[in-house]
Amino acid sequence: MSESLLIHHIGCLVSAPAAATPLSGNQQGQIETHEDVWILIEDGHIQRIGSMHEPLPRTQHTYHAQGGMVLPAFVDSHTHLVFAASREGEFVDRIRGLSYQEIAQRGGGIINSAKKLRQTDEQQLFEQALERIYQLIHLGTGALEIKSGYGLNAEAELKMLRVIRRLKEAVPIPIKATFLGAHALPPEYVNQRKAYLRLIEKEMLPRIAEQGLADYMDVFCEQVAFTASETDRLLDAAARYGLKAKIHTNQFHSMGGIEVAVKHQARSVDHLEVVAPHEIELLAQHRTTIATLLPSAPFFLNDPYPPARRLIDAGVPLALASDYNPGSSPSGNMWLVWALACIKMRMLPQEALVAATLNGAHAIDLDTSLGSLQPGKRAHLIITRPAPHLAYFPYAFGQNHVQAVYVGNKWFKTH
């Protein structure tokens, strides 16, 4: 029998429209608002949005929203949330004056995480990540992408991807898996770059593809990681195995990653703290590649923020994600990401909401079912505490705005 639910006394329902392509330019902040409404949900899908002035449909379950707002759940399209241990020691080293890159060069950073991940068994990794995901769901995250990249050998990369596959089956929200074997050069391959690239191409990729363990391939294109031509070669190999491209690029340097992304029609280019005018122009010409900005990383690392306004003005579609990882963003809180996008990157609250929901869904190919609230889409939504305006949420940063979260036919309430 079908399950029906009516959420009523909604002060205002706010959502991006159901757009078949990511929103950009002066449509980046396009939203639909419905005041004083109810929403009818059947079997986890939105049936209808109706006015509180018309008769309420009779349903098996009801929820009184107390005048709170309803928003689409966040789609966090870039995380590294499978990891073995936190890295607060490096955090203190940076407070004392070392840079993220200096820490990486000393064998800290990603290599430090890889060492610990290799020693941790699959079950423990799974349990830790599961706990992190449930915390995020309570904060309003309704879909996730998770990357490998802390294994850096075939055995440990596959282990991470198997953990992500188990997570996909265990949680009530969709998860996309990304293979990031090219996250850093592992210590045992220093001075043997070509051999590591070969290992990715000839051993890891075929096994991952055969077992269907990844939806995307990502490469960290950066001075401390891989060059643009190495990125190009790896994405060529990924395409042969049917994996779509994503690139971590322009975090600290501009070194050709955006050209490679455009060439491979990457689903997204992520970071962009350092981006040149000609690169913005290139992205503007190829709107199939979304620019995914991760403001909690430059916040945490004390780096410059991506030029969100210039990207929007050029017509580049923007997504926002948390980059949840132990080194550069030990938080998956999308409310904080929203606030930082507005406060530090001058995105309007509506532009940032679209970036964190619909455009995020486009960045991981979930846009037909998630990212906005219209009949036919899955009912993954946040009920907020009553607030005077949408802008209140990024404005009153650091506060808990969640009344309840409904995802995957389930309620998540903290009080």
Ligand code: NIG
């Ligand atoms: O997206 N930039 C590369 N990778 C991660 C950080 C990984 C780490 O420090 O563990 C990021 O910021």
Ligand code: FE
């Ligand atoms: Fe990242």
